[in-house]
Amino acid sequence: MTVLPTAVVEVDTGSFFAIVVVAAVAAITVAALPKKLAPPVVVLELMLGIVVGPELLDLAHSDDFVQFFSNLGLGMLFFFAGYEIDFQRIRGKPMKLGAWGWLLSVGLAYGIGGALAAAGIVLSFLYTGSAMATTAIGTLIPILRDNGELKTNFGTYLLAAGGAGEFGPILLVTLVLSTDNPLHESLILLAFVALALVLALGSVRYAWRGWPALERTFEASSQLAVRVTVVLVFGLVLLASKLGLDILLGGFVAGMIVRLALQGHELQVFESKLTAVGFGFFVPFFFVTSGISFDLAALGSLGAMLKLVMFFGLFLVVRGLPAMLLYRGVLGVRDRAALAFYCATELPLVVAITTIATETGHMRTSTAAGLVGAAMLSTLVYPFVGLALRKSAEAEQGEQPPAAAGGQAPAIA
16 A cells, blocks of 8 residues: 655744734833833834845744745735725715825826836836825824724724725735736626625625524624634635736735625724724734845945835825815815825835836835835834824824714814
8 A cells, every 4th residue: 555645834933923923022112111112013023024134133934934024914915995984984084085195196106117218217117106106094093092092083094095095906916916807807897796785785685693692692602793704814825826816805805805795883893892902913913024035235326215205205296295285175274284194104015016026026125115215214213203293293183073973074273
């Protein structure tokens, strides 16, 4: 009898442990620092990932096993981005302004990208422009939650603008950047959306009936509500992947479905458990692994450093200028400036777009390093500026009540 060899997945336990330790050290550091001085934990995860990665200490590497967990973390990150998009709350003017703001950003980004391509600074205006026209609302959500911004009138407009700045680029990645046949991808996307709508309608219809059973498991070992949500997230991520769509779309849509299904219920306990699962384990894997994979050597050239500084400023132009122009009737000057800096905070989609661009030969490694470096710097700097501007505005005029369900928020003079 012949015994066939069993396939063994090689696991770099040292790298895995290093990533877990880095995630814990980042969280401890943020908790130990005064709140005013503490950087976003995702920035520390990225920076410490670079430190333990092959470019510096060489303690951790990104193999297939680590990359698998990184992809799960990315899916969970976009789940939370979709979950925070409360359509009942942002419908009306916030959603309209968010959509128009992103479209204006795309026009600015492609115009600037075209000029850079004509000057020979970048290879493709499409990939460079698409990377600049994003907003890391998924990355901002823990910062906004910790500072009580999610429930404010300002938070309503920011969620709408950030949602457009994340969902719009996901569609670009899915339909244009990662495919040679946009029409084929569009048909597949329509099929995916149709299935997602069926799931959403079914979830909304049966969530109320099954809610008592789910509530009884909140403190039980079965944790049914959390397990069902995890199945939905990774199921849609898997479906998107099998259909050739970007996995970010699956995570984002899963978040929106869960939000719709639980509309009107008390979510504090459930959200706490989801946050523990996502931000306690999966999401840090993505950011630490992104740091490990970061091409620090490519950033060492003068050209890459100049591109980093250039893109850092262009993020604010591309995403910040529409905020300053379009929100004049609903937000004061300081709030509009805060919105501009928040919207100019970019990271996960920049990493995704630059990865696609370099693999397909549409972007130099120096440009990719400059974009990712600028995105990391924007995540470190821009939220602090936004917070400072918001506190200044509140001190001067006080916070207005949250927007009504119709999305018609009162103007802030």
